[in-house]
Amino acid sequence: xxxxxxxxxxxxxxEPLNSRQRLQILKSLASETKSFSSLSELTGLRGGxxxxxxxxxxxxxxxxxxxxxxxxxxxxxxxxxxxxIAEVYSKVNPET
Numbered sequence: 001x002x003x004x005x006x007x008x009x010x011x012x013x014x015e016p017l018n019s020r021q022r023l024q025i026l027k028s029l030a031s032e033t034k035s036f037s038s039l040s041e042l043t044g045l046r047g048g049x050x051x052x053x054x055x056x057x058x059x060x061x062x063x064x065x066x067x068x069x070x071x072x073x074x075x076x077x078x079x080x081x082x083x084x085i086a087e088v089y090s091k092v093n094p095e096t
Contacts, residue, residue: 013081016060021045022053026082029063029074039072 017023021043028034028042040050054072057063062078065071074082 012060013084016056016062017081017085019053019056022057023085025053025057025072026062026074026078029072030079030082033066033071033073035071036069 017026024043025039028039034042036050036054039054040046043050043053045053054063054065057078058065060077061075062081063072064075066073
C-alpha cells in the first residue's frame with residue numbers, strides 16, 4: 001500500500017467510476033457493446049447528460065467508441081477496473 005500512487009488511482013479509476021450511471025454503463029458494456037440509445041434507455045439519461053458520463057469513461061480509457069456515432073464497448077482497462085471493484089466490494093462486504 002506504500003507504493004499505491006494515490007493521485008493516479010483517483011484520476012484514472014475512482015473519479016471516472018464515481019457515479020452510479022458510469023458504473024452502470026461499464027457493467028452493462030462488460031457483456032456486450034451498446035448503442036447511445038440503448039445506454040440512454042438503461043441509465044435514463046438523455047443527450048448531453050449521457051454524453052457527459054460517456055466522455056468521462058472515454059477519456060479515462062475505460063470504454064471506447066467503435067467509430068464516430070458507433071457503438072460503445074468496454075476496454076481491457078475498463079474490464080479490469082470492474083473486476084477489481086467487484087473483488088474489493090466482496091472483500092469489504094463478505095456477507096453479501
